[in-house]
Amino acid sequence: MMQSASLEQAPATLEVAGAQGGGASAEERYLELLKRTLMRIGFEAKYEPLTFQRVPSIRTKIYRVLARALGPRYEIVRRRRVRREDPTEGRKCSPDAESMIGLYRMNNLHEAIRTIVREKIPGDVIEAGVWRGGAAIFMRAALWAYGDESRTVWVADSFEGLPKPSENIAADAGYDLSGVSDLAVSVQEVQENFRKYGWLDERVRFLKGWFKDTLPTAPIGSIALLRADGDLYESTMDILNALYEKVSPGGYVVIDDYGAWPPCQKAVDEFRAKHGITEPMVTIDWTGRYWRKG
Structure with a gap:
C-alpha cells in the first residue's frame, strides 16, 4: 500500500515585517494589496x-x-453566502476574481518567491494550470518587487479547461471536469488579465496545450519554483514527469490540489515514492502542500 508522505505544518501567516502597517516597504504593501485584489478579499461580490x-x-x-x-x-x-474563512482558505472565490487559491496558498507563493530571490536559487518560475492567471500574475509582480528581472514566468495551461480523463487511468475515473466551462479560460483572457495589472511583458511566456504535449519539449532550463495545479492524476503526473528533474536544489515544488483531489494526491505520492523523494511535504492549508528539493 502506498504510504502518505510525511507532512509538516506551514505557518498560517506570512511573516513580513510591517507588511500590514506603516513599517512595510512600498513594494511589500503593494504585494499585500495585489494578493487581496486578485482574490477580491475584502470586497467580494455580493x-x-x-x-x-x-x-x-x-x-x-x-x-x-x-x-x-x-x-x-x-x-x-x-x-452569495461566504464564510469569513472561505476566501482565506480558497474554498470559495468571488466570481470575478483572477485567482481562487486563497490567502494561505498565495502567502506561500509570496514566501517562495522571496526565498528563491534571497537565496539565489537558480531557475525560472512556472505555474502549470493557471485558470485566470492570478497566481502567475502575482509571481511576476513579486519578482519585480524583490528586484529580480532575470527570471521568466512560464504560464502553462490548455486554456480549454480540464482534459477528459483517459479511460486507462483508473485513478481519474469519476473525476470528469472537462464539461466545466468556467474552468476553460482562453489564453487571450489570461493575457488580458496580465495586461490590466501591468505585467504582460517579455518576462512572461505562455505554453498553450495539454501538459503531455507542451511540457516535455518546453524550452525551460532550470526551475526555482514549480507550482502544479493539475487536479487529476494524469495531469499532475505529466507535470512532475516533465519538469521535476529541472527543479534546482533548494527549489520549491508546490502542489495545489493534494488535499482536495484524491487523484492528485495519488500521483504525487507515487511519484515521490518512485523517485525516492524524502523531503517532507509541508501543509499550506486544507489542500495545498509543498516541499523543497534536496
Whole structure:
C-alpha cells in the first residue's frame, strides 16, 4: 500500500515585517494589496451568476438554459453566502476574481518567491494550470518587487479547461471536469488579465496545450519554483514527469490540489515514492502542500 508522505505544518501567516502597517516597504504593501485584489478579499461580490460553477452540476446546466432564454440583457444571480474563512482558505472565490487559491496558498507563493530571490536559487518560475492567471500574475509582480528581472514566468495551461480523463487511468475515473466551462479560460483572457495589472511583458511566456504535449519539449532550463495545479492524476503526473528533474536544489515544488483531489494526491505520492523523494511535504492549508528539493 502506498504510504502518505510525511507532512509538516506551514505557518498560517506570512511573516513580513510591517507588511500590514506603516513599517512595510512600498513594494511589500503593494504585494499585500495585489494578493487581496486578485482574490477580491475584502470586497467580494455580493451576488454571483447562477451559471458560475467549479464542479459539474445538473442545476447549473438548467440555469444556463434559462439564461440563454432570457437573452444577453439579463443574468440570473443569487446572493452569495461566504464564510469569513472561505476566501482565506480558497474554498470559495468571488466570481470575478483572477485567482481562487486563497490567502494561505498565495502567502506561500509570496514566501517562495522571496526565498528563491534571497537565496539565489537558480531557475525560472512556472505555474502549470493557471485558470485566470492570478497566481502567475502575482509571481511576476513579486519578482519585480524583490528586484529580480532575470527570471521568466512560464504560464502553462490548455486554456480549454480540464482534459477528459483517459479511460486507462483508473485513478481519474469519476473525476470528469472537462464539461466545466468556467474552468476553460482562453489564453487571450489570461493575457488580458496580465495586461490590466501591468505585467504582460517579455518576462512572461505562455505554453498553450495539454501538459503531455507542451511540457516535455518546453524550452525551460532550470526551475526555482514549480507550482502544479493539475487536479487529476494524469495531469499532475505529466507535470512532475516533465519538469521535476529541472527543479534546482533548494527549489520549491508546490502542489495545489493534494488535499482536495484524491487523484492528485495519488500521483504525487507515487511519484515521490518512485523517485525516492524524502523531503517532507509541508501543509499550506486544507489542500495545498509543498516541499523543497534536496
